[in-house]
Amino acid sequence: MSAEHDSELSFFRRYVFSLDHKVIGVQYTVTALCFLFFGFCLMMLMRWQLAYPGEPLPIIGSLFGEAAMPGGVMLPEFYNSLGAMHGTIMVFLGVVPILVGGFGNYVMPLQIGAADMAFPKLNMMSYWVYAAGGVVMLTGFFVPGGAANSGWTSYPPLSDIATTGQTVWLFGMVLLITSSLLGSVNFIVTIAHLRAKGLTMFRLPFFVWAQLVTAFLLLLAFPPLEAAGVMQLMDRLAGTSFFLPTGLVVSGEVQQVSGGGSPILWQHLFWFLAHPEVYVLILPAMGIVAEVIANNTRKPLWGYRAMVYSTIFLGFMSFIVWAHHMFMTGMGTTISAFFATTTMIISIPSVVILTALLISLYQASIRFTVPMLFALAFLPMFAIGGLTGLPLGLPASDIHLHDTYYVIGHFHYVVAPGTIFAIFAGVYYWFPKVTGRMMNSALGKAHFWGSFIFMNVVFMPMFWIGLAGVSRRLYDQTAYTHGEAVQDLTITSSWGAWMLGVAQIPFIINFFVSARAGKKVAENPWDSTTLEWSAPSPPPHGNFATEPVVYRGPYEYSVPDRSQDFFPQFTPSEG
Amino acid sequence: MRICGRTSISALAGMALLFCLATPGFAQGIADASGSASVADYGYGLPPDVSAHGHGIDQLISILHWFMAALFVGWGIFFVYCLIRFRQRAGHAAVAHPVKAKPAKALEIGVIAFEAVLLLGFSIPIWGSVKNDLPTEADDPLRVRVIAEQFNWNFHYAGPDGAFGRTNPEFISEATNPIGIDPGDSAGADDIVTGELNLPIERPVICEISSKDVIHSFSIPVMRIKQDAIPGMRIPVWFEARKTGTFQVACAQLCGNNHYKMLAPMVLHLPEAFADWVREASAPAEEFDEDDFED
Amino acid sequence: MSSHTLPYTVESHPVTGLYSGKFGTWLFLASEVMLFGALFSSYVLLRVGAPADGPGAWLSHEEAHLDWKIGGFNTLVLIISSVTMVMAWASLKMGNLKKGKTYLAVTMALALLFVVIKLTFEYLPHIQHGLVPSHSTFFALYYTMTGLHALHIIGGVVVIAYFIGPGSALWAKNPEYYTNRIECTGLYWHFVDLVWIFLFPVLYLL
Incomplete structure (x- = not known):
């Protein structure tokens, strides 16, 4: 019914300014993948300077001009721009958009049996505001002084007195935050109102639960950063002193500002967002991993309800742990003990979810498909990331480890081998739904093993570099004796990063070739149980030929006395 | 669920064993206590520890890592x-019926209990003593004001008279008066302002950390101390050095283009040698002050 | 738009008791609470943390030169506009588009009156006397908070103008849908008024 209508739309309305959640999801995914790759390239550049400080970068170095890399040698200001933009791009333009805007948009309405998102126009708008935010962010590289260079955390007063790139960064952030808000309203209403008949909350796939909690986090945590962004813009453009205390002296000059502000205020507002943001980065990733694991173990997820409750609990708790990022700002014992306690408490639901996924493997029948390889690798990688959070969450050990490479290693294990692997699992898993074609398994396995090995080569050395006491964000760690002592680890890490880049080649080839020439498959190639697999691949406008009805929970695999080892949510019981 | 149980029990047992072994920590000793530390004294583990309190932190880090390793290996074996x-494979099918995983719950409760022990037994007391319970006057602490700026550390000592001169941003001159000591204040006449942190060993030191411009972080890896330097605030931390030698003060918070170069030497003296240093260092300041009066 | 129709655009969902647009509006307002909440928290933190005297100290009432009578009058203007907004919705509920539109126009006029008073009797004289955002933390907060609020008012004016003009075409096709949209606009409008009701004492009286 909808196919004819669909074809009446012009090319622009169908593929560019589409209102269809699937097209918007694909737009998000492709844009975000490009940003992820771009952000990764920035890092590969930085890794040269870190491994071989002060040495000219062969061939590529000469492309950046005198303002950034004179004679192929990176300037500290360019290094700092790369660092700040790497963080910003990866978090706000890469991972969150692909998890929420991409997978969330494409898969969630299908999984709940909805024809579309509740507000299709809002959905389109949120993509285009995101795209505009991305473009604004990138223009930062072309303004005098280069892109923002005060770190992705943009701590004032440094960011208040930084070059024009910081203003561009703030405008970009305001757009990205607006986009997230529009998206999250849409997600919550869609999940609450548009579920298919019979799809009760506890029959929802875990992925949908993860998206729901994530949407609440985005909705409530982002506005304070927006407020902080407006205040920083005022500081930079209108000369206010929100974040500037009285008596500031920069380069020997007393600053002519009213003073009376507080640099710490920014940190509170920033981390009030940015800690929930960590869960925005990880919850949808756990959702993807749960889907793939249930499907490839051929048995129900162990402790589905416990996982759901843990996710909700994580969401609540994530609002009261933010100051564990600020242990070094002169905090007393009581406040640090409070935030250390909430931090220890928040580790419990994470452990519950991880344990549930792990026990789900017991008495399973594990299919080692490409998405499953990535989903399985997620478990130990996330475990390392989570465990190394302990020494950072305890204020006493944090004294030594705060702001060192240990922190970098810790959160990268959560988001790089963790979330990025979940993203790859999701791409391989839902690719046949989006295109009607499978991705090549041999190339996928090559991609997996390359990524798995080199991710660890990149990030594992960072724990030792951090234990040695090397601060993060150093343009050249050999300036310090303790940095020089672990320089060979930094070189190892750099080579790991470049090899990791090489390891992505099979994926890029696989992605484009399979989209055109992959093996054609029917609507449910993975023998899966959830609703999205009942729709044709690719689903038409409006998604389902007949209104779907749900008869049971999401993971009814290997139900006894059935000929097939899966019992889809959408299949009526016989008799 | 027998397997899961066995794994978690062995993991718990391993944890307990490692807990006993962990106590020495894995910080490296310094071969020559009096010489300055070279690259050879640092390794892939924690840097040398020259502080009185650092042992507790190292011990906590060590226990944590054994605990993490035990958990990870336990999970890993099961995985x-x-x-x-x-x-x-052919002839193998999944069992849909959910397993009972009581040992997993026991393990989770064990983890929570262990975290509580670490937090209450180690972290809070250490934190309290380093950041809150400052030495009293009876302990005769040495007070040093640490004033960070892009991209230098200024160390301000009260000098022989034991009183700090008043400071005011209006008097700041990058070349002659980096922290803006009021020339009209006699208490400031013998003050020492230097870019080299000189400290005695075996005496508590209170560093009052502040910043002139942006946020920096006062970090001495070998002293196991770190404190953000925040403009508009003056935050005290204290420690006591136990070994002589020359080390480095680092900046741990991104503070601009030359953040990576923002380091200062730290020289740890025997008490007598430190007294000599104070005498010598405060002398030129007096001369400077006299010149000032002649003008 | 598209061939499929999404449920709960007009009728209420049995569990939430809301149609989708209203639910979405409430969620949006929740995020707005966090936005202004962050600003009010900043106000508290900055005021408590300000130096007792000297540069950077908190401004006294006399120094701030804010006239509570102007602020109070504007408060009244917004409260009346909230009432006319309800009247607009009520008229539409009773099927009277013409009356509904009239009330919407009155609401819009009152909103514009608020903005004009704010500009001519407060912002401009203040700026002429050098009481600009960079003058002090108080004025930094004052301009940021009232400025953001004024942007919300202007946003509301744009939305109301749309529903008086091209947006009202929906009435012919689906009067209930149109009425719902006015109800959502009204929710937003009451929220914006409520923000002012907090801003007024915080900035003019405390």
Whole structure:
């Protein structure tokens, strides 16, 4: 019914300014993948300077001009721009958009049996505001002084007195935050109102639960950063002193500002967002991993309800742990003990979810498909990331480890081998739904093993570099004796990063070739149980030929006395 | 669920064993206590520890890592076992009926209990003593004001008279008066302002950390101390050095282009040698002050 | 738009008791609470943390030169506009588009009156006397908070103008849908008024 209508739309309305959640999801995914790759390239550049400080970068170095890399040698200001933009791009333009805007948009309405998102126009708008935010962010590289260079955390007063790139960064952030808000309203209403008949909350796939909690986090945590962004813009453009205390002296000059502000205020507002943001980065990733694991173990997820409750609990708790990022700002014992306690408490639901996924493997029948390889690798990688959070969450050990490479290693294990692997699992898993074609398994396995090995080569050395006491964000760690002592680890890490880049080649080839020439498959190639697999691949406008009805929970695999080892949510019981 | 149980029990047992072994920590000693530390004194583990309190931090870090390793290995064994034992193959089918995982719950409760012990037994007391319970006057602490700026550390000592001169941003001159000591204040006449942190060993030191411009972080890896330097605030931390030698003060918070170069030497003296240094260092300041009066 | 129709655009969902647009509006307002909440928290933190005297100290009432009578009058203007907004919705509920539109126009006029008073009797004289955002933390907060609020008012004016003009075409096709949209606009409008009701004492009286 909808196919004819669909074809009446012009090319622009169908593929560019589409209102269809699937097209918007694909737009998000492709844009975000490009940003992820771009952000990764920035890092590969930085890794040269870190491994071989002060040495000219062969061939590529000469492309950046005198303002950034004179004679192929990176300037500290360019290094700092790369660092700040790497963080910003990866978090706000890469991972969150692909998890929420991409997978969330494409898969969630299908999984709940909805024809579309509740507000299709809002959905389109949120993509285009995101795209505009991305473009604004990138223009930062072309303004005098280069892109923002005060770190992705943009701590004032440094960011208040930084070059024009910081203003561009703030405008970009305001757009990205607006986009997230529009998206999250849409997600919550869609999940609450548009579920298919019979799809009760506890029959929802875990992925949908993860998206729901994530949407609440985005909705409530982002506005304070927006407020902080407006205040920083005022500081930079209108000369206010929100974040500037009285008596500031920069380069020997007393600053002519009213003073009376507080640099710490920014940190509170920033981390009030940015800690929930960590869960925005990880919850949808756990959702993807749960889907793939249930499907490839051929048995129900162990402790589905416990996982759901843990996710909700994580969401609540994530609002009261933010100051564990600020242990070094002169905090007393009581406040640090409070935030250390909430931090220890928040580790419990994470452990519950991880344990549930792990026990789900017991008495399973594990299919080692490409998405499953990535989903399985997620478990130990996330475990390392989570465990190394302990020494950072305890204020006493944090004294030594705060702001060192240990922190970098810790959160990268959560988001790089963790979330990025979940993203790859999701791409391989839902690719046949989006295109009607499978991705090549041999190339996928090559991609997996390359990524798995080199991710660890990149990030594992960072724990030792951090234990040695090397601060993060150093343009050249050999300036310090303790940095020089672990320089060979930094070189190892750099080579790991470049090899990791090489390891992505099979994926890029696989992605484009399979989209055109992959093996054609029917609507449910993975023998899966959830609703999205009942729709044709690719689903038409409006998604389902007949209104779907749900008869049971999401993971009814290997139900006894059935000929097939899966019992889809959408299949009526016989008799 | 027997396997899961066995794994978690062995993990718990291993944890307990490692807990006993962990106590020495894995910080490296310094071969020559009096010489300055070179690259050879640092390794892939924690840097040398020259502080009185650092042992507690190192011990906590050490216990934590053994605990993490035990958990990870325990999980890892179960994980790999499942991957091999329950791989898809002919004649093998999944069991849909959920397993009872009481040992997993026991393990989770064990983890929570252990975290509580670490937090209450180690972290809070250490934190309290380093950041809150400053030495009293009876302990005769040495007070040093640490004033960070892009991209230098200024160390301000009260000098022989034991009183700090008043400071005011209006008097700041990068070349002659980097922290803006009021020339009209006699208490400031013998003050020492230097870019080299000189400290005695075996005496508590209170560093009052502040910043002139942006946020920096006062970090001495060998002293196991770190404190953000925040403009508009003056935050005290204290420590006591136990070994002589020359080390480095680092900046741990991104503060601009030359953040990576923002380091200062730290020289740890025997008490007598430190007294000599104070005498010598405060002398030129007096001369400077006299010149000032002649003008 | 598209061939499929999404449920709960007009009728209420049995569990939430809301149609989708209203639910979405409430969620949006929750995020707005966090936005202004962050600003009010900043106000508290900055005021408590300000130096007792000297540069950077908190401004006294006399120094701030804010006239509570102007602020109070504007408060009244917004409260009346909230009432006319309800009247607009009520008229539409009773099927009277013409009356509904009239009330919407009155609401819009009152909103514009608020903005004009704010500009001519407060912002401009203040700026002429050098009481600009960079003058002090108080004025930094004052301009940021009232400025953001004024942007919300202007946003509301744009939305109301749309529903008086091209947006009202929906009435012919689906009067209930149109009425719902006015109800959502009204929710937003009451929220914006409520923000002012907090801003007024915080900035003019405390």
